Amino acid sequence: MTSRRETQLLARAAEYSAAALRNIRKEFPNDIRSTMRFAGDFPNRPRDLYPAFYGCFDWHSCVEMHWLLVRLLRTIPDAVPADDIRTALNEHFTADALKGEAETFRTKGSRARPYGWGWALMLHHEIAGWDDPDAQTWSANLAPLSAAVTDAFLGWLPKQTYPVRTGAHNNSAFGLSRALPYARSQTENPALLTAIQDAATRWFSADTDYPAGWEPSGADFLSPALTEAELQASLLSRTDFAAWFDRFLPELPAALLTPATVSDDSDGQIAHLRGLNLSRAWCLLRVADSLPAADPRQPLLISAVEAHADPELDHVSGSDYMVEHWLACYAVLYLTAGSRDQAGRAPQRAET
Template structure:
């Protein structure tokens, strides 16, 4: 269960084929007047591809991550050239102006916000000026997160784009050394929202979910709680009641259906969460259970990351998260 050069090339080829592909496209767009009836490439000159804005953002995260890990693969030069023509100050200024519109207050909240911060986190690992150019947009969404957490009374548990915990997990990685105020706000909010919860018995998977509500929350608290506190909390949440022992990979009936294809993402995001949590657990049998469940979920999904555009335009990002997770 490692990221090989062959797999990296397959993921890179898929992402290169969609981050600059404008159509088909699903907009998250509030129109204030006739002038706002415009094509994706004008509204979002950087993130107009990959079927929707957020998928384009994390498609770019995938490409930059693969470029860093495999700088000598043939696709790395193509990634560099496309990034140079895409991450320009002029194009990113248009993206920022769009996000600053009063009617865009809820634009891509919170999923796209989290991925944009995570993209900036990765761009900062490269020598080019991409991170410098993306930073104003990242700072905008960081400020949006701070304001959002002051009014978000309850977490959103649904296993799709509105899930609170998933977005905060990505945002916290960005904020850890860049924005202590946001990091502390995430930690405080997450503790209030999740630390007292126990004995999970939710019904999952949902028919078109790509996130596990409980494992997304657990992954967030894996980063926000000390290990000595997290391990017993996690045990009381999903181990002691036997829930995790019964967790099997989701079955995907139709990968040409964009919603049903979400279930491949669920298998990958579960594997990511489980692999990240393993090092925090003290009991060997618990670690072995999580490793076995993560492997089963990865094996169920990895062959289907590419093949149909409805999954191919986004699944590589989730496969990469799982493959690069801590072990």
């Protein structure tokens, strides 16, 4: 972390973790989605289907907010209520609860493709790389769910002819980006990594003159242009990425560098735009960091990073539940971007 982002994180870490702890245990209201296979085939309550990830309004938000808690506990344990976080994670990451999550995923499927899938694998990756006794137990307990998610990716990616270029959960690039570090860590079974690399090449390698000036749409929390660029930055060498980015966005449109205006935090779709500003900040930071040194676009990108992120960091909690049940995840993703995110990036070649 840069000193600036580190200072911002330390000032807000207790607030963000408190919001996450409240929300992962808040079962209602809940936007539960379940395909009914026969009369009466519907849960009485969310935790009947999701014994670990029943809170935060919906499954994928609950998964990513658990990632937030692990990330903070792992990186800045002295700045957060570490005992409270461990207690909550021990409650939710039991072998039985996560076995139930895997069973639900395999039998009922998941509508959060690939968004929630990628976050589930990112959660496991964050835990598995941590030399901590609790984390090793949690990692072992998560293995059945990660195996189910991996199988789902392997069944889906080869037949997905076209990417989904949207600013919400179906966004193809962001889901792959979240799954990529976990895939890279599976050195004994590279099938998922190969499938992600093949899909990204098929979908994005030939993209040119992307119409990023059309962004944003009214309910975006992701930038289709920037999530694609961030994924490519993770897969390509620095030199190859710069060449691809030159073709993809020959010019940086003002619309992509200007923060979105949020008019109503209580409207779940409009409130997505707060997440757009923070996820854009993360993507812009990753893109700037992936360009060659002294690239003339870097100062413009970094200026846009701060313009997007700084006003949003104070909106993460204390506003409306439509914001609070998920937004802290994007604040922490941005504020902790650094060496651990580089696990998803290709090895860099020397500049020529």
